[in-house]
Amino acid sequence: MTLKEKLNQQQVTEYYRMMLLIRRFEDRAAQAYMMGKVRGFLHLYSGEEAIAVGVMSVLKPQDYVVTHYRDHGHALARGIDPKAAMAELFGKATGTSKGKGGSMHLFDASINFMGGYAIVGGQFPLATGFALASAYKGTDQVTVCFFGDGALNEGEFHEAMNLASVWKLPVLFLLENNLYGMGTRVDRTYAGGHDVYKASEHYAMEAGVVDGMDVLAVRDSVTDAVDYIRQGNGPFLLEAKTYRFQGHSMADPGEYRDKEEEAEWLTKDPISNMRRQMLEEDLLSEKEIQALESEVDQVLDEAVRFADESPFPEPEALFENVYVE
Ligand SMILES: Cc1ncc(C[n+]2csc(CCOP(=O)(O)OP(=O)(O)O)c2C)c(N)n1
């Protein structure tokens, strides 16, 4: 499939720029972590960018997004300002969650980005609840619930899949199957075999599988799934096959993965492949791509500077936003 057949120049530029922004945001976050500026856990999304960018390209502003703790890519692609995202990682008062959430809890209700969640599977009941609210109000909103293969064996996954199907709720369960939950390969923990999307059969739910390393393929599959949901047919499970290019978190040297497997997935890098394709198809020149890349670097310089210079929350902030007023 050529890019030209499917996208105009503006879309090509936009998707490439966003994938690159996510990749380089993660590089900066890793650097900051090594310098002790980011505390706690830090899970990078590098390698999986085509999924977040492909999904968000289809959603409307009124749709809800709920995700797991590997959430930087989803947040940026949904439109969170890199400055606010970086500040949140740094624990600063100017962060998306006022510095109280950190890397795993990016959040912005103004764009219906309803959060990253550190508890594996914690996002399922919330996503199903948002979808129930939309169904109850009769809006045409869709909720996208991102989750990893490690969440497949959590009770919430099965409870949410079941209830969403029984009540025909407008929710897209978007599995990012990167083959590992922490250091454990999916086939050692999940009894259902490799085609995980078939978990939907038991819940009489429509499902599909897509190459998560290809932004166009993701966009196409999500377009079909979201159309299906918006027409009132109920939920959909989409499995995106992908790979994280780094360890589970910054604390993980990643010694449980085969080097050949890693090398093979690196050849599927969604960013370098799109770059090559753009040049081959004469969509952007080398010079134009380089200009885009330095613009992204400037945005990230600015984000890091902003996060560095922002204040930490005041101690009194501990007591704010604990209860809904
Ligand atoms: C309920 C719960 N159990 C265990 C953990 C510890 N934990 C954090 S991430 C993770 C693995 C999740 O893997 P996956 O869902 O495949 O996401 P990925 O890291 O591959 O993106 C585990 C077990 C947790 N955060 N919550």
Ligand SMILES: [Mg+2]
């Ligand atoms: Mg995983």
